[in-house]
Amino acid sequence: MGSLPQRGLNEKLAEILAIAQKMNSERELGPLLDLIAREATTLLDCDRASIFLLDRERGELWSKVALGSDDILRFDATAGIAGRAVMTGEAVNVMDAYSDPRFYTGIDDQTGYRTRNVLAVAVRNQADEIIGAFEVLNKRIGVFTARDEEALLALASHAANAIETAQLIGELRRSQDELAQQNANLMREVESKYTSHGIIGAGPKIQQVVRLIERIRDSVVNVLITGESGTGKELTAKAIHYTSPRARKPFVALNCAALPETLVESELFGIEKGVATGVNPRVGHFQKADGGTLFLDEIGDLSLTAQAKILRVLQERVVEKVGGRAPVPVDVRLLAATNRDLEAEIAKGSFREDLYYRIKVIHIHLPPLRDIREEVPVLANHFLNEYCRETGRDGLEFAPAVLRKLTASPWPGNVRQLRNEVMRLAACARGRMILEEDLWEGLPGPREAASTGLGAFAAAPVMVKDARPKSLKDAIEQLEREMIGEALASTKNNQQQAARMLGLSRQGLINKMKRYELG
Ligand SMILES: Nc1ncnc2c1ncn2[C@@H]1O[C@H](COP(=O)(O)OP(=O)(O)O)[C@@H](O)[C@H]1O
Numbered sequence: 259m260g261s262l263p264q265r266g267l268n269e270k271l272a273e274i275l276a277i278a279q280k281m282n283s284e285r286e287l288g289p290l291l292d293l294i295a296r297e298a299t300t301l302l303d304c305d306r307a308s309i310f311l312l313d314r315e316r317g318e319l320w321s322k323v324a325l326g327s328d329d330i331l332r333f334d335a336t337a338g339i340a341g342r343a344v345m346t347g348e349a350v351n352v353m354d355a356y357s358d359p360r361f362y363t364g365i366d367d368q369t370g371y372r373t374r375n376v377l378a379v380a381v382r383n384q385a386d387e388i389i390g391a392f393e394v395l396n397k398r399i400g401v402f403t404a405r406d407e408e409a410l411l412a413l414a415s416h417a418a419n420a421i422e423t424a425q426l427i428g429e430l431r432r433s434q435d436e437l438a439q440q441n442a443n444l445m446r447e448v449e450s451k452y453t454s455h456g457i458i459g460a461g462p463k464i465q466q467v468v469r470l471i472e473r474i475r476d477s478v479v480n481v482l483i484t485g486e487s488g489t490g491k492e493l494t495a496k497a498i499h500y501t502s503p504r505a506r507k508p509f510v511a512l513n514c515a516a517l518p519e520t521l522v523e524s525e526l527f528g529i530e531k532g533v534a535t536g537v538n539p540r541v542g543h544f545q546k547a548d549g550g551t552l553f554l555d556e557i558g559d560l561s562l563t564a565q566a567k568i569l570r571v572l573q574e575r576v577v578e579k580v581g582g583r584a585p586v587p588v589d590v591r592l593l594a595a596t597n598r599d600l601e602a603e604i605a606k607g608s609f610r611e612d613l614y615y616r617i618k619v620i621h622i623h624l625p626p627l628r629d630i631r632e633e634v635p636v637l638a639n640h641f642l643n644e645y646c647r648e649t650g651r652d653g654l655e656f657a658p659a660v661l662r663k664l665t666a667s668p669w670p671g672n673v674r675q676l677r678n679e680v681m682r683l684a685a686c687a688r689g690r691m692i693l694e695e696d697l698w699e700g701l702p703g704p705r706e707a708a709s710t711g712l713g714a715f716a717a718a719p720v721m722v723k724d725a726r727p728k729s730l731k732d733a734i735e736q737l738e739r740e741m742i743g744e745a746l747a748s749t750k751n752n753q754q755q756a757a758r759m760l761g762l763s764r765q766g767l768i769n770k771m772k773r774y775e776l777g
């Protein structure tokens with residue numbers, strides 16, 4: 259140090275600023291505390307320095323035992339010289355430690371160090387809250403002075419900033435790690451749900467689908483999935499995505515039928531910012547799916563204009579945003595689904611043939627449930643197990659008669675309707691066994707399906723068994739409707755055969771179908 263007091267002070271300040279800079283570039287709490295301690299011993303020409311941080315919840319001060327060590331020392335926040343500085347907010351300068359009653363010998367006992375003199379100041383953050391104490395031990399020559407006290411205070415206030423930043427970064431990092439962990443867990447869950455495909459069915463028709471998915475798992479060909487509503491098209495699309503090398507990239511689904519013509523372009527391709535005031539920029543579905551899979555559901559419902567635009571994206575692998583200047587490259591695998599007969603649409607001129615061949619490199623057709631009745635019991639049990647797992651209720655079972663009845667039902671809403679029905683039955687089940695009488699009211703007859711549309715059953719309020727038909731006439735009507743529905747379903751709508759099964763003439767059957775609005 260210089261002999262002129264002023265020069266000494268300026269030098270100290272410059273040194274403190276240099277240390278502050280070093281501290282601010284250290285983002286890890288452990289190494290930061292080491293750095294602060296090291297610099298303080300040089301600055302104050304002493305033997306040791308420690309930062310004690312206040313753990314308000316536990317009412318404790320803690321610090322690292324020694325430079326470079328990860329061992330932590332903890333003690334009561336009111337104990338010792340450091341505790342004193344924290345409690346009073348004042349600097350404490352002890353010239354002879356062992357003759358001062360405030361000195362807490364416990365730390366020397368633990369560390370085997372012999373403290374002669376101590377200077378401690380409170381560490382305050384920018385909000386002027388005390389977050390700990392800064393303590394230096396054993397001045398090399400003499401004892402700590404008022405000048406040392408000033409220097410230590412200045413250093414402490416810089417240290418406080420750096421410490422709080424490092425703590426914040428540590429917390430952020432920890433919560434980021436936690437999120438990453440959760441994400442990985444969810445990913446595994448999703449994967450395990452779909453790597454077994456989640457597609458249930460032991461018969462040849464479903465197994466053929468499962469095998470096909472396995473065969474194309476490593477390729478990126480476009481796939482067209484056809485089938486009635488509720489037959490598992492979306493499930494199949496997810497299975498394809500999650501078994502492919504794209505599994506960790508996004509799976510983005512868009513229902514084209516629900517898209518008004520005016521929104522098609524902006525939904526698919528996005529809107530550049532600054533197109534017009536009042537128009538928000540938007541990322542299109544193609545871009546959202548970049549690197550992953552875009553599932554265009556009900557693709558048969560797209561207008562010819564929209565079809566032409568999608569064809570262009572598939573050919574050129576770029577999208578043009580609404581109001582965008584430069585085309586944006588995208589890498590998207592397209593899976594498309596429809597319940598329409600696209601070849602018939604092509605014949606009518608409402609679907610582009612060139613697009614059809616682009617999206618139908620592989621074609622998967624999912625059969626309606628009435629064509630794979632043998633799968634009904636397996637599926638029904640699968641959904642019942644799913645219900646039990648999700649609600650924590652266990653051991654629900656179908657009576658054999660119930661399974662027989664479910665198997666014979668027409669299921670116009672296919673697997674989706676079966677699933678809804680099983681969930682409803684499970685929710686209403688009074689005992690462990692789901693009985694035929696539980697089924698009576700709710701079992702979908704073809705009339706509801708015909709007159710209220712496929713989704714209606716899903717939304718139908720839960721029916722309880724007590725909601726019986728009001729009169730004998732109603733009951734007979736209901737029975738007739740059911741029996742006709744079953745007969746039609748089991749004969750694949752062959753009216754002649756169904757009439758014979760029911761003991762009616764063909765005309766008699768047709769009359770009843772008219773009356774009940776069936777078929
Ligand atoms: N083979 C199957 N195995 C298991 N669940 C199925 C199967 N087929 C369909 N599902 C279930 O039925 C419901 C409807 O399927 P979804 O894929 O949405 O049909 P779609 O897209 O053809 O309308 C979903 O809950 C789906 O998980």
Ligand SMILES: [Mg+2]
Binds near residue numbers: 491
């Ligand atoms: Mg669907």
